[in-house]
Amino acid sequence: MRVLLASKHADLTIGGVQSWSLTITAELRRLGHDVVTWGPKMSRLTGRFDIGILANVGSTRAAIAHCDRVLNVSHGIIPDEAPGDGLLHAFTSEGVRDHWRRQGPIIRQPIDLQFWSPGPAEPQGLVRYSYRGGLVWLPQVADRLGMPYRHLKGVTHAEAREVLRGAACVLATGRAALEAAACGVPVVILDHRSAYQGPLLAPFGKWQMQQNYSGRGGKEPTPELVWELVDHCITYGSMRAHVECHHDARQVAAEVLACCNC
Helix, strand or coil, rough: CCCECCCCCCCCCCHHHHHHHHHHHHHHHHHEEEEEEEEECCCCCCCCEEEECCCCHHHHHHHHEEEEEEEECCCCCCHCCCCCCCCCEECCCCCHHHHHHHCCCEECCCCCCCCCCCCCCCCCCCEECCCCCCCCCHHHHHHHHHCCEEEEECCCCCHHHHHHHCCCCCCCHHHHHHHHHCCCEEEEEECHHHHHHCCCCECCCCCHCCCCCCCCCCEEHHHHHHHHHHHHHHHHHHCCHHHHHHCCCCHHHHHHHHHHHC
């Protein structure tokens, strides 16, 4: 089949929507499908597609005319993720679906488990895996835990994987948290964008899966709370099995095709 994956920032490689699209693209191509990624900042879209999988439909609606079937996937709760009227909808978590008060299946963030995998490195150090700033007191938390600290950003996936494999615990949200968990590392859901998301500190697990691993519904992060939760998650250990169960890219790609009645 010929498949189109459209999103507002398809020309970029950073962000959850783009990572979702790129991972699904790779898996569908592995299955033998002809897949094109497109966004409104790219050249004019031409040709016909059997399936169009659209995010940010307010910006990608022009793609609908090129597709025999369309699935609109909402990835979050910001205005760009609002579901389009008259389309078949899916959502990346229960929290997103509830926010938009719509109906539709859940298609979670896909992770390439062959790439994001544990390695032989000895676990050490507290790593924040995020391109965002804030939380300037995290080095002090690491020092209290007797660990070196690193803020991981602006790196390739291969570089990130090597650092994650050697971490004792990773602080992250969204897809970054899943990549770390797939590497067999204890993960704490943590970010600083409380202005519109709400408190953003929570343990990694099924409850946060329903919130896209955003931290929403958790607690306002403080040095003391982060220290306690890091210690707890290190004791709990790897969440690799959780990612294998719920986020295997091969399983998620099959769910995408099923939603499109393929």
